[in-house]
Amino acid sequence: xxxxxxxxxxxxxxxxxxxxxxxxxxxxxxxxxxxxxxxxxxxxxxxxxxxxxxxxxxxxxxxxxxxxxxxxxxxxxxxxxxxxxxxxxxxxxxxxxxxxxxxxxxxxxxxxxxxxxxxxxxxxxxxxxxxxxxxxxxxxxxxxxxxxxxxxxxxxxxxxxxxxxxxxx
Numbered sequence: 392x393x394x395x396x397x398x399x400x401x402x403x404x405x406x407x408x409x410x411x412x413x414x415x416x417x418x419x420x421x422x423x424x425x426x427x428x429x430x431x432x433x434x435x436x437x438x439x440x441x442x443x444x445x446x447x448x449x450x451x452x453x454x455x456x457x458x459x460x461x462x463x464x465x466x467x468x469x470x471x472x473x474x475x476x477x478x479x480x481x482x483x484x485x486x487x488x489x490x491x492x493x494x495x496x497x498x499x500x501x502x503x504x505x506x507x508x509x510x511x512x513x514x515x516x517x518x519x520x521x522x523x524x525x526x527x528x529x530x531x532x533x534x535x536x537x538x539x540x541x542x543x544x545x546x547x548x549x550x551x552x553x554x555x556x557x558x559x560x
Contacts, residue, residue: 394477394478395466395467396478397413397464397479397481398412398414399505399506400461400505401483407456408451409454409461410448411449411463411465412557413465414558414559415443420470421469421470422440422468423442423465424437424440424465424474425438425440425465426463426465426466427462428480435477438453448559459485460501462481463481463482479505480504480505481503481504482503482504484500484502484503486549494540495538495539496536496537496540498534499533500534506554508551508553508554509530510527510530511529512526512549512551513526513537513549514548517545522548525537530551
C-alpha cells in the first residue's frame with residue numbers, strides 16, 4: 392500500500408476552520424483517514440474519512456484556528472481494507488497580535504511544520520478579502536512588529552508558499 396502525504400493545512404476561507412489538503416495519486420485506495428493530534432504530544436485520533444473518489448480536502452469542524460494550532464496526519468485504506476502507515480505530520484500556523492506601547496502591532500506566531508520553506512510573508516488588511524502582503528521575513532523568524540499600522544482595526548496573517556504546489560483531486 393502507498394503512504395499518502397498531506398500537501399498542506401490552512402484555514403478554510405468559508406468556514407474559518409482548518410482545512411487539510413492532499414493529492415490522490417495512489418492506485419487501489421478506497422478511503423483516506425484524517426487524524427489530528429490530541430492534547431498529548433504524538434498521540435493522534437481519527438477525526439474523519441474521505442472516500443477516494445471525493446475531493447481530497449477535509450474541513451476539521453472541531454478546530455478553532457483563532458485559539459491554537461493543530462497537527463494532522465492522514466492514512467490510506469486500500470480495497471483490501473489494509474491501512475497504510477501515517478503520513479508525515481503538518482501543523483498549522485497560530486498567530487497572535489498585540490498592541491505595543493507606541494501603537495505598533497507586535498505579531499508572534501508558531502512556524503508551519505510539514506515541508507521546508509524559506510520565507511514567512513506578513514499580510515495585513517481591513518477585511519479577509521483585502522489582505523495583502525506588507526513584508527517578509529526568513530522562515531526561522533517567528534516575530535514581527537508593524538511600526539506603522541493603519542488607523543482602525545487591521546487583520547493580520549502569516550503566509551507561506553508550498554515549494555512544489557499541490558493539486559487536490
